[in-house]
Amino acid sequence: xxxAVIGTPGKTTIFNTIWxxxxxxxxxxxxxxxxxxxxxxxxxxxSVAVRLKFLVLTVGLAVTTVALLxxxxxxGTTAVFNPxxxxxxxxxxxxxxxxxxxxxxxxxxxxxxxxxxxxxxxxLRGLGPAEYRRRHDQFERLRNxxxxxxxxxxxxxxxxxEVVGRENxx
Numbered sequence: 001x002x003x004a005v006i007g008t009p010g011k012t013t014i015f016n017t018i019w020x021x022x023x024x025x026x027x028x029x030x031x032x033x034x035x036x037x038x039x040x041x042x043x044x045x046x047s048v049a050v051r052l053k054f055l056v057l058t059v060g061l062a063v064t065t066v067a068l069l070x071x072x073x074x075x076g077t078t079a080v081f082n083p084x085x086x087x088x089x090x091x092x093x094x095x096x097x098x099x100x101x102x103x104x105x106x107x108x109x110x111x112x113x114x115x116x117x118x119x120x121x122x123x124l125r126g127l128g129p130a131e132y133r134r135r136h137d138q139f140e141r142l143r144n145x146x147x148x149x150x151x152x153x154x155x156x157x158x159x160x161x162e163v164v165g166r167e168n169x170x
Contacts, residue, residue, distance in 0.1 A: 009143075018044055020036065039119045040119065061108035078090075120158060
């Protein structure tokens, strides 16, 4: 796929099709392309039920988070400018809204994190622990991530130790 269509190295669609960015073959050695394909295959190997659950949960939790934040802002603004409500009542409503939005956002993060754990475990099974660590570290060193991409990586992806530790419990 052209870089304009897919900005990431690889992507798995909801139809379990794996897309690989065309720049990957120029930028990455063959062993890292194999790591990327194994990771994406982990996403693509989901059953229909798991794929549907992931889709419903991610969309539902993302929409819930945004809706709760939006409603919190509306109610909070109304409470501040409407003399019928005290500032304390407005603050309580805003705090409750933020708490529920935080729960929804945390659920969204966990669903995404579990999905990435599944994909990384597929790469681990295909490569073995030592080779998985080596290729993962090499892949991360070659990626030029901005601040937002680094934050997304931290929030939505398990660490190598979490992947290897969960696959091989002691």
